[in-house]
Amino acid sequence: MAYDRTNIFARILRGELPAKKIYEDEYALAFHDIRPLAPVHGLVIPKGEYVSFHDFAAKAAPAELAGFFRAVGKAAKLLGVTDDGFRLLVNNGADAHQEVPHFHVHIFGGKSLGPMLPRSGD
Ligand code: AMP
Numbered sequence: 001m002a003y004d005r006t007n008i009f010a011r012i013l014r015g016e017l018p019a020k021k022i023y024e025d026e027y028a029l030a031f032h033d034i035r036p037l038a039p040v041h042g043l044v045i046p047k048g049e050y051v052s053f054h055d056f057a058a059k060a061a062p063a064e065l066a067g068f069f070r071a072v073g074k075a076a077k078l079l080g081v082t083d084d085g086f087r088l089l090v091n092n093g094a095d096a097h098q099e100v101p102h103f104h105v106h107i108f109g110g111k112s113l114g115p116m117l118p119r120s121g122d
Pocket of ligand 1: 008097
C-alpha cells in the first residue's frame, strides 16, 4: 500500500491540523487522541512516511526504530503512567481496524484497563 500524504496524521505532522502535543523530537511526535478511550490516551507517530507497523518495521533505519521507541517511552513518562502501568496498542491493517494509514502506537492508562481483548465468543 502506497503512503497517502493526505492522511490525518501526515497533516498534523505538517502543522495543517492542530494536535495537543505531549512530546516531539526528530523521530516522533506524541499527542493526545481526539476521542480518548481511557483517562490517558496518547498517540505516538514516527516523522517518516510509514503506512503501518509492518511497513515501519521493514523499512525504517535503525536510528528511526530506536528513536521512535525511545519517544514512546518518553511520552508515557510525560503522561504520568509509568508508575501505575499502561498499555501500548498498535492496529495494523484491516482485521485490526486500523483507521489512519500512518503508523501509530496508542498509549492507554490512568485506570485499571482490564483484559487485553474479550475472549472469543464474549
Ligand atoms: P487506529 O484505529 O489505530 O488507526 O486509531 C486512529 C486513532 O486516531 C483513533 O483513536 C482516533 O480517535 C484518532 N484520531 C483521529 N483523528 C485524530 C486527530 N485529528 N487528532 C488526534 N487523534 C485523532
